[in-house]
Amino acid sequence: MKKEQYIKAVELLNLYSYHYYVLDDAITTDEVYDKLYHEVLEYEESHKEDILKNSPTQRVGDTVSEGFSKAPHLSRMWSLEDVFDSDGLQKWLIKTYKLDSNISFYCEPKYDGASLNLIYENGELSQAITRGDGEVGELITQNVKTIRSVPLSIEHKEKIEIRGEVVIFKDEFEKINQTRLKDGEALFANPRNAAAGSLRQLDSSITASRNLVFLPYGVGENFLEHKLLSQKMEYIYSLGFKKPPFCATCKDFNEIEAVYQEMSRNRDSYPMMLDGMVVKVDEIAAQIDMGYTVKNPRFSVAYKFPAVEKITTIKEIILQVGRTGAVTPVAIVEPTNIDGVVVERATLHNFDEIQRKDIRINDHVIILRSGDVIPKIIKVLTHERDGSEVEYKRPTICPVCESELLDEGVLLKCQNLTCEARVINSIIYFASKPCLNIDGLGVKIVEALFNSGLVKSVVDLFDLTLEKLLTLEGFKEKKAQNLLDALGSAKGCEYWRFVNSLGIEHIGEVASKTLSAKFGSGFIDATKDEIVACDGVGEEMAESLLEFIRVNRETILKLQNILKPLEPLQRQEAKENPFKGKSVVLTGSMSESRDMIKEMLESLGAKVVSSVSKKTDFVIYGEDAGSKYDKAMDLGVECLNEDEMRSKIEQA
Ligand SMILES: NC(=O)c1ccc[n+]([C@@H]2O[C@H](COP(=O)([O-])OP(=O)(O)OC[C@H]3O[C@@H](n4cnc5c(N)ncnc54)[C@H](O)[C@@H]3O)[C@@H](O)[C@H]2O)c1
Numbered sequence: 001m002k003k004e005q006y007i008k009a010v011e012l013l014n015l016y017s018y019h020y021y022v023l024d025d026a027i028t029t030d031e032v033y034d035k036l037y038h039e040v041l042e043y044e045e046s047h048k049e050d051i052l053k054n055s056p057t058q059r060v061g062d063t064v065s066e067g068f069s070k071a072p073h074l075s076r077m078w079s080l081e082d083v084f085d086s087d088g089l090q091k092w093l094i095k096t097y098k099l100d101s102n103i104s105f106y107c108e109p110k111y112d113g114a115s116l117n118l119i120y121e122n123g124e125l126s127q128a129i130t131r132g133d134g135e136v137g138e139l140i141t142q143n144v145k146t147i148r149s150v151p152l153s154i155e156h157k158e159k160i161e162i163r164g165e166v167v168i169f170k171d172e173f174e175k176i177n178q179t180r181l182k183d184g185e186a187l188f189a190n191p192r193n194a195a196a197g198s199l200r201q202l203d204s205s206i207t208a209s210r211n212l213v214f215l216p217y218g219v220g221e222n223f224l225e226h227k228l229l230s231q232k233m234e235y236i237y238s239l240g241f242k243k244p245p246f247c248a249t250c251k252d253f254n255e256i257e258a259v260y261q262e263m264s265r266n267r268d269s270y271p272m273m274l275d276g277m278v279v280k281v282d283e284i285a286a287q288i289d290m291g292y293t294v295k296n297p298r299f300s301v302a303y304k305f306p307a308v309e310k311i312t313t314i315k316e317i318i319l320q321v322g323r324t325g326a327v328t329p330v331a332i333v334e335p336t337n338i339d340g341v342v343v344e345r346a347t348l349h350n351f352d353e354i355q356r357k358d359i360r361i362n363d364h365v366i367i368l369r370s371g372d373v374i375p376k377i378i379k380v381l382t383h384e385r386d387g388s389e390v391e392y393k394r395p396t397i398c399p400v401c402e403s404e405l406l407d408e409g410v411l412l413k414c415q416n417l418t419c420e421a422r423v424i425n426s427i428i429y430f431a432s433k434p435c436l437n438i439d440g441l442g443v444k445i446v447e448a449l450f451n452s453g454l455v456k457s458v459v460d461l462f463d464l465t466l467e468k469l470l471t472l473e474g475f476k477e478k479k480a481q482n483l484l485d486a487l488g489s490a491k492g493c494e495y496w497r498f499v500n501s502l503g504i505e506h507i508g509e510v511a512s513k514t515l516s517a518k519f520g521s522g523f524i525d526a527t528k529d530e531i532v533a534c535d536g537v538g539e540e541m542a543e544s545l546l547e548f549i550r551v552n553r554e555t556i557l558k559l560q561n562i563l564k565p566l567e568p569l570q571r572q573e574a575k576e577n578p579f580k581g582k583s584v585v586l587t588g589s590m591s592e593s594r595d596m597i598k599e600m601l602e603s604l605g606a607k608v609v610s611s612v613s614k615k616t617d618f619v620i621y622g623e624d625a626g627s628k629y630d631k632a633m634d635l636g637v638e639c640l641n642e643d644e645m646r647s648k649i650e651q652a
């Protein structure tokens with residue numbers, strides 16, 4: 001690197017940081033940033049006289065933005081030195097052992113969120129401050145008070161600073177983006193972005209709605225007298241703060257490396273995004289001796305995980321037609337390796353998102369792949385454009401059957417029920433795990449069945465015979481028989497699987513279970529009122545269900561006749577007994593769990609409710625029965641103990 005390049009690199013890093021920290025909208029990946037940062041660092045090591053004051057190596061990255069008042073930290077907040085492989089860790093250890101050879105290490109996750117400092121005075125949260133430039137940050141106490149994992153008061157009366165990271169859990173992040181997608185709002189790029197943006201809202205009710213989580217990783221000053229960091233952390237957790245999903249103390253390189261490998265392997269299973277593991281010297285006295293560089297503590301290092309975000313280009317945008325007719329755009333990208341997997345396609349969510357982000361063919365984009373979710377395009381790098389980009393036109397006809405698409409704004413839909421893509425995908429869905437779980441009906445085979453004309457709808461699957469299957473290319477006797485056996489084994493399935501396999505819009509696995517438990521085969525005649533009375537079933541779902549039944553009644557009955565799904569037990573009409581149709585309240589402890597007794601009474605046709613009123617027919621009481629028993633006595637409701645209840649059932 002030459003001096004001019006160095007100056008340019010510093011400028012560029014500062015531009016990246018501004019977008020990352022101030023606007024919460026990064027314009028490059030951490031990987032690109034880190035690479036350039038390390039080039040700058042290397043140059044500075046051999047050209048100390050050239051080091052610029054505003055170099056990112058000389059200061060903590062965040063800048064304090066307008067809009068919030070500023071507040072100083074009691075003691076400085078720091079960044080972390082980072083390493084990217086075992087070599088880097090080895091070098092860091094050698095450097096650290098030179099300062100003190102008699103040390104051990106405490107390892108915990110490196111959370112990918114926004115750092116926060118909490119000041120408690122007299123046991124009360126008095127100030128919450130972002131890291132800012134390390135000395136002074138933004139005062140966001142009101143917002144932070146909405147975070148449930150931040151205790152408002154603690155059993156520690158002396159002044160204390162608790163440091164940690166604010167994150168959004170991955171499932172919450174997906175939920176927020178799903179809602180934003182529905183409402184036509186711009187999506188958050190990643191959980192870090194969403195966390196940082198949500199934390200720094202001028203309206204704290206927005207912060208409150210985002211379910212942020214605070215994870216502590218240290219205290220400001222060493223006010224506490226513990227000898228080890230690991231003990232200090234235990235003390236912090238005992239004050240009511242959240243524990244990390246994983247931590248360990250390690251003696252040496254091999255142990256650290258083993259913990260890192262395990263954490264890295266399991267990174268997807270943690271509820272929050274982790275971008276590495278932080279290794280810290282465990283002995284507080286050694287930490288104090290080692291001290292700090294201009295930017296980092298010498299006693300800790302971030303051992304980063306492989307990047308999950310990469311820059312690539314869009315080669316083409318193709319359209320997929322799902323079983324409901326929804327047409328979704330998918331980007332075909334220049335193949336790129338993300339944490340060991342070569343990614344070639346990524347979701348673009350929907351057409352609004354393409355327009356909002358102005359995504360064009362040939363664009364440079366940031367693509368995120370984390371966990372087992374489909375890789376997605378999270379950012380267009382408009383500053384990388386060179387004029388070769390081609391704008392994308394919203395389609396008007398189905399790419400598969402060429403019928404005109406229904407434009408619902410966010411969604412485009414092929415309305416042709418016989419559209420090949422719709423039929424094929426609904427058959428695949430019908431056979432999938434959470435539906436009838438029929439082995440052997442993958443894309444290729446379903447396409448072959450469809451194209452041969454043997455199967456034009458799911459009902460046709462059950463007319464397949466050995467002779468018919470043997471006419472298909474690639475079908476030998478064994479394969480054909482296996483498929484027939486798998487189809488046969490779907491008969492007599494649980495009722496909810498049957499409901500779920502119909503692929504009714506808005507009715508997923510949970511709703512299918514609820515509806516099946518309540519109605520069994522009666523779901524086909526349930527009224528709207530009855531349907532919305534079910535737990536977790538809303539208007540939209542009820543309407544979709546009723547419409548589906550209206551249009552497909554014949555097919556549903558035909559399929560039911562073929563599959564003979566099992567009626568759920570609750571549905572069977574209870575025979576006459578003293579509890580049938582009666583309202584019953586349970587109180588006190590019984591010989592079996594209350595749930596078991598409740599289930600038994602419900603199978604007899606009783607309605608088990610929680611509070612006693614004049615309408616209650618029976619109160620069944622166990623030991624230590626309390627106010628419900630007293631109330632029943634007052635109201636003159638018949639009270640039975642467990643034995644009396646059982647003998648009443650037996651007499652019936
Ligand atoms: N993509 C971009 O445009 C862009 C721009 C600027 C910075 N960055 C990223 O940010 C990094 C630099 O930012 P930084 O200075 O905040 O450093 P950092 O995020 O690499 O590390 C320091 C921070 O880690 C956090 N942290 C999480 N878990 C922790 C734990 N268990 N113990 C201690 N700290 C923990 C703390 O908030 C701490 O301030 C770069 O490596 C880069 O990846 C990206």
Ligand SMILES: [Zn+2]
Nearest residue numbers: 398401414419
């Ligand atoms: Zn179509």
